[in-house]
Amino acid sequence: MPKTPSGPLSAGLAPDPSRWKALVFIALAQLMVVLDATIVNIALPSAQQDLGISDGNRQWVITAYALAFGGLLLFGGRIADLWGRKRTFVVGLLGFAAASALGGAATGEAMLLGSRALQGAFGALLAPAALSLLAVMFTDAKERAKAFGIYGAIAGGGGAVGLILGGVLTEYLDWRWTFFVNIPFAVVAAAGAYFVIREPAGGRNPSPLDIPGVVLSTLGLVSLVYGFTRAESQGWSDASTIGLFVASAVLLGAFLAVEAKVKSPLLPLRVITERNRGGVYLSLGLAVIAMFGLFLFLTYYLQIVKGFSPVETGFAFLPMIVGMITGSTQIGARLMTRVAPRLLMGPGFLTAATGMLLLTQLEVGSSYAGLILPAQLLLGLGMGTAFMPAMSLATHGVEARDAGVASAMVNTSQQVGGAIGTALLNTIAASATTAYITENAAAAASPQARKLLQLQGMVEGYSAAIWWAVGILVVSAVIAVTFINTGRPGVGSRPDAGGGDGDHVEGEARIPVVAH
Numbered sequence: 001m002p003k004t005p006s007g008p009l010s011a012g013l014a015p016d017p018s019r020w021k022a023l024v025f026i027a028l029a030q031l032m033v034v035l036d037a038t039i040v041n042i043a044l045p046s047a048q049q050d051l052g053i054s055d056g057n058r059q060w061v062i063t064a065y066a067l068a069f070g071g072l073l074l075f076g077g078r079i080a081d082l083w084g085r086k087r088t089f090v091v092g093l094l095g096f097a098a099a100s101a102l103g104g105a106a107t108g109e110a111m112l113l114g115s116r117a118l119q120g121a122f123g124a125l126l127a128p129a130a131l132s133l134l135a136v137m138f139t140d141a142k143e144r145a146k147a148f149g150i151y152g153a154i155a156g157g158g159g160a161v162g163l164i165l166g167g168v169l170t171e172y173l174d175w176r177w178t179f180f181v182n183i184p185f186a187v188v189a190a191a192g193a194y195f196v197i198r199e200p201a202g203g204r205n206p207s208p209l210d211i212p213g214v215v216l217s218t219l220g221l222v223s224l225v226y227g228f229t230r231a232e233s234q235g236w237s238d239a240s241t242i243g244l245f246v247a248s249a250v251l252l253g254a255f256l257a258v259e260a261k262v263k264s265p266l267l268p269l270r271v272i273t274e275r276n277r278g279g280v281y282l283s284l285g286l287a288v289i290a291m292f293g294l295f296l297f298l299t300y301y302l303q304i305v306k307g308f309s310p311v312e313t314g315f316a317f318l319p320m321i322v323g324m325i326t327g328s329t330q331i332g333a334r335l336m337t338r339v340a341p342r343l344l345m346g347p348g349f350l351t352a353a354t355g356m357l358l359l360t361q362l363e364v365g366s367s368y369a370g371l372i373l374p375a376q377l378l379l380g381l382g383m384g385t386a387f388m389p390a391m392s393l394a395t396h397g398v399e400a401r402d403a404g405v406a407s408a409m410v411n412t413s414q415q416v417g418g419a420i421g422t423a424l425l426n427t428i429a430a431s432a433t434t435a436y437i438t439e440n441a442a443a444a445a446s447p448q449a450r451k452l453l454q455l456q457g458m459v460e461g462y463s464a465a466i467w468w469a470v471g472i473l474v475v476s477a478v479i480a481v482t483f484i485n486t487g488r489p490g491v492g493s494r495p496d497a498g499g500g501d502g503d504h505v506e507g508e509a510r511i512p513v514v515a516h
Contacts, residue, residue, distance in 0.1 A: 018196050019137045023147055025192035026130045027154055029093055032185040033123045033130075034158025035165060036065070038295060040116075042166035042310045043175035050175065053109045063229045064113045068120025069127075070415035071222035075214050077128035077408025078266050081401055082209065085129045085136070086197050088404075090190050092126030097186035104179035115179070124408075131407035133197065135395035141337050148392035149333030153325045153384055161321060163299065167314030212258050213266030220251030224416060228423035236427065271398060271406050276341075279483025280394045281413040283476040284387075287349060288417030290356065290469035290476075291383065293425030297462040298359075298372070305364055305455050319373050323380020324387075331381070332388030340487050341389040345480035348386030353473035355379035360466050364455050386480070393484065425465040433461030 040047075040061060048058045080088040099122055103115030131151070138147040169177040227244035234241055259265040272278050302308040302316050332344055355378030358371060366372065394410040395403055437457040444453040 018198060019143075019147075022137060022193070022197040023134070023150065025189045025196060026089075026133055027150055028185060029089070029126060029189040029193075030130050030151060031154050031158050031161065032096070032182055032189070033127050034154065035162030036119065036123070036182065038162035039166040039169075039178045039181075040065075041299070042163060042314065043170045043178040046170055046175040047112065051106065051109055051112060053112070057109060057113075060113050061116055063226070064116040065120040065123075066229065066415065066419055067222050067225055068117045069123045070120075070225045070412065070419065071218045072121055072124035073128060073408045073412045073415065074217045074221070074267055074405060076124035076126075077132070077405040077411075078209065078214075079125060080129040080132055080404030080407075085133045085404060086193065088125050089129040089133060089197070090193050092122050092129060093186045093190035093193070095122035096126060097183045097190070100179045100182035100186070104176040106176075119182075124411075127411045128404050128408035131391070131410060132395065132403035135398075135403050135407065137197075144392055144396075145333045145336035145388075146329075149329040149336070149388045151391055153328035153388070163295070163317050164311075164314030164321075167310035167312075171309065171311045208264050210259075210262055210264055210266040213255060213262065216251050216255035216258060217266060220248050220255055221412065221416070223248035223251060225419040228419045231423045231427060267405055267409070268402055271402050271409060274397070276396075276484050276486050277394055277398070277406065277409075279479055280390045281409050282483070283345065283349070283479040284390050284394075284410065285413035285417035286472050286476040286479070287352070287383065287386065288414045289421035289424065290352075290472045291379075292418040292421035293465060293469055294356065294359070294379070296422055296426060297429065297465065301362065301459065301462060305459060306368070316368065316372070317376070320376040320380040323377045323382075324384035325380075327381040327384025327386075328388040329384075331385045336389050336392070340484075341393050342481050342484040342486075344389045345386045345484065346477045348382045348384075349473050349477035349480060350382070351385065352379045352382030353470050353477065355382060356466055356470045356473060360463050360470065362459050362463055362466070364452070364459055386476075390480075393486070396486075421469075425468060428468055429461035429465040431461075432464035433457040436460040 044058060044061055047053070047061065053061070076088070076092075096119055099115050099118035102118065103112055106112035106115060134147055134151055138144040165181065166178050169175075169181060223244045227241055227248055230238065230241045230244060236242075255267075256269070259267050259269055272281065298317070299313055302313045303310070308316060327348065332348075335344055355375045358375035358378070361371060391410065395406045398406045434457075437453060440453055440456075444450045
């Protein structure tokens with residue numbers, strides 16, 4: 001059967017001898033995008049004071065990035081398919097560097113918020129292009145396992161790296177360096193990508209851009225992300241919050257209806273209706289809800305309750321990073337070609353849930369070494385082991401011309417999951433804290449007793465929300481085990497079987513690829 005651009009990713013693609021060098025620059029770019037979601041968090045109080053940003057508007061430093069990034073990801077993924085992944089990747093990097101320079105040089109609130117929105121927009125170009133480049137460059141099962149092991153470790157641990165780097169830069173230099181630090185990352189990655197990456201031919205999608213799909217998906221995702229962000233600050237019963245959720249449901253419903261009918265959809269429904277990819281998007285999105293909520297709680301617990309400095313707080317997340325790297329590169333990558341993905345993802349999420357379960361025992365006087373450190377190691381090991389096959393499976397078996405939008409769906413599930421996690425778990429924690437303080441206020445007569453009650457109330461709130469995170473991770477494991485039914489990749493695979501219109505053979509399992 002002739003190998004055409006519409007076949008599976010691995011069809012007709014000769015291995016690129018420079019692909020391992022290319023991986024270095026793709027990984028560097030991914031690290032920059034992921035850590036930027038958290039690096040500004042620790043620097044925010046300093047930036048707020050310096051630029052005179054009001055308490056009511058400070059959340060927009062985080063929200064502007066999340067809205068642009070989450071809202072434009074599907075558009076960015078399709079641009080990569082249309083325009084070429086390498087070109088989109090390099091443009092995304094250079095744009096991200098320019099936006100970071102603008103943020104670091106900000107002289108006022110509007111300039112800073114504008115730069116964060118631009119960072120999010122260029123990140124939405126960059127992130128799906130990076131993952132889809134990996135998908136089309138690494139087609140051998142064992143090499144793919146190693147490459148996605150590295151990528152999965154960065155995707156999972158980059159947020160914690162951002163907390164460390166944000167703490168160091170803010171304490172020893174200036175908050176502006178949390179923006180300027182992106183520039184060398186981006187320039188090196190862009191130069192390396194330009195000279196090293198050789199994108200396989202035949203993977204572009206020449207179809208015209210689906211403008212109605214772009215408008216509906218962008219507005220729908222922005223409404224959804226902003227709805228959860230607003231719920232965190234204004235409450236779930238706020239009229240505007242409810243309106244945003246209703247608008248999001250209507251817009252995304254209309255988007256799916258349009259995609260089912262148009263000739264060249266922005267998101268071909270074949271990408272998400274295949275059960276393995278659908279299972280990955282859903283389980284990853286839920287797992288990220290738990291992880292982002294935890295980043296928030298542990299940061300506040302360590303700084304406010306335990307009195308850690310920003311730098312100490314950042315380094316306190318090191319065990320999680322070590323666990324993620326170990327889980328991804330040593331466990332996930334080594335076992336990926338030997339066992340089915342669900343047998344890595346399911347136990348991985350359950351291991352992370354066990355680490356989260358330990359954290360439900362948090363108290364004001366809890367020992368870092370005795371409780372938080374082992375909990376983080378379990379979380380890291382579990383998430384690293386699960387993320388690695390998930391990242392690979394999210395684009396595996398997809399047609400080459402859909403690689404960018406399939407990659408964008410992975411990032412979208414993580415971005416939306418992060419917004420939901422921060423808002424949902426923070427709201428649960430705040431409610432539990434208020435209830436605890438109200439219930440025990442009469443017993444706190446002295447100022448010292450009232451201060452202790454406040455701390456105990458905070459920890460009680462964190463514990464209540466972390467119980468929800470445990471449940472969410474268990475649900476992620478169940479989805480991974482039940483939805484994902486592909487066998488192990490590798491021996492006996494025939495990646496060009498069916499030319500993309502039939503069954504894709506992976507070892508002894510057959511993954512249906514939905515016909516056009």
